[in-house]
Amino acid sequence: MPELPEIETIKRDLENIIIGKRIKDVEVKVARIIKEPSVENFIKGVQNKEIKEVLRRGKVLILKLSAQYLVIHLRMTGQIIYGDKQEKSKIVFLLSDGKYLNFLDQRVMGEIKLINDWRDLPFIKQMGPEPLDKGFSLEKFQEMLKGKKTKIKPLLMDQGFIAGIGNLYAVEILFRAKANPLRPANSLVLSEIKKIYSAIKEVLEEGIWHRGSSVDTYRDARGEKGKFEQRIRVYGRKGEPCFGCGDPIEKITLGGRGTYFCPKCQK
DNA sequence: CGGGGCTCCTGTGCGC
DNA sequence: TGCGCACAGGAGCCCC
Structure with missing residues (x-):
């Protein structure tokens, strides 16, 4: 995707x-x-x-x-x-x-x-900020989360909240940040917000660096596959051992979308 | 206003 | 073995 x-x-x-x-x-x-x-x-x-x-x-x-x-x-x-x-x-x-x-x-x-x-x-x-722009600061992200009762995972995928994040990267970002996808946005404390903020920038930049992920039909402008799929930690790994703790990765449905996470590592 | 569920669409893969 | 159905999800939409 x-x-x-x-x-x-x-x-x-x-x-x-x-x-x-x-x-x-x-x-x-x-x-x-x-x-x-x-x-x-x-x-x-x-x-x-x-x-x-x-x-x-x-x-x-x-x-x-x-x-x-x-x-x-x-x-x-x-x-x-x-x-x-x-x-x-x-x-x-x-x-x-x-x-x-x-x-x-x-x-x-x-x-x-x-x-x-x-x-x-x-x-x-009505689109939200570009996550890789300089204007998307930690302070701004903190401000955006205020009063949002929505679960953090669907919120990250909401294009009106922040632009460009879909299911695969949302799931990878939250695993990187050790944040549970079910957490209401306004329950996150500053240290957790910081981790998610950093993970957004890191995972998206890593995705660009590896020229995207081709778990589905994605190809670049010359028809080549991306290499980020080799870096995927949780997406599509239901039942497989977590790279952090070895426990099986869980899959739930959130907002109608497959959501993969490690219940032990992601709090 | 927020959230859940349905819709579009078709190739794939699973279960019976 | 083969068939049929569920599933994949971005975003608009309706409805409660």
Whole structure:
């Protein structure tokens, strides 16, 4: 599942590959992925537009074109792969260098929009801070947690609270911080908040360093798998021995999502 | 306002 | 062995 580190990896790859190139044409094989404008206007809107910049906000990938923005959300199984045209592509952009930018998506939950300003999207407007920005300080995190009765794990996954963290990284962050996913946010004391805060930065940076995790279908912009999955401590390890104490890892459902943790190490 | 549950979607893997 | 169902989860939505 592409989360902040995976999208950031794709963003950095694409920066080196496609900036300055033009989209000559686009083939829309699955219309429902294009959320706005109409498919017809989408095609007209991207034709012969230069890719000026690649941006990321949370789990959202943004390509700045000559006038508008191409906003891409990969959701669960979306992939953006540069190179030859791929048979399974749902959307194919033909670039001015003769290569293709393929949008693939097994479960077809991804979304692409062409809009005047990405900052106007409601989902972006209500999004929480970028966890790797300097502005996301310990003090700010402390402030954000105040009065939040929500369990810490779903809270970390709430894009309105903090941007870019999904199920896998939320689970890994809490294991690193030795915090139980069920803890109400406002029950955490400063020493625990500090550990979670540090773990957020560390785990996400480690994820980027290892070019993401490919436990599902994630691939980088060149179609390669990430290596962070080798660093995973708890995700998907139900019943297997905890790397901290050897007790079996437990799996519960929280907010409908599989939540892995060690009840002994995570208090 | 918060939280639970359903929805979308399809390949995989488990149980009977 | 083969079939059928549950499961995977990001985010919008409804409802209590």
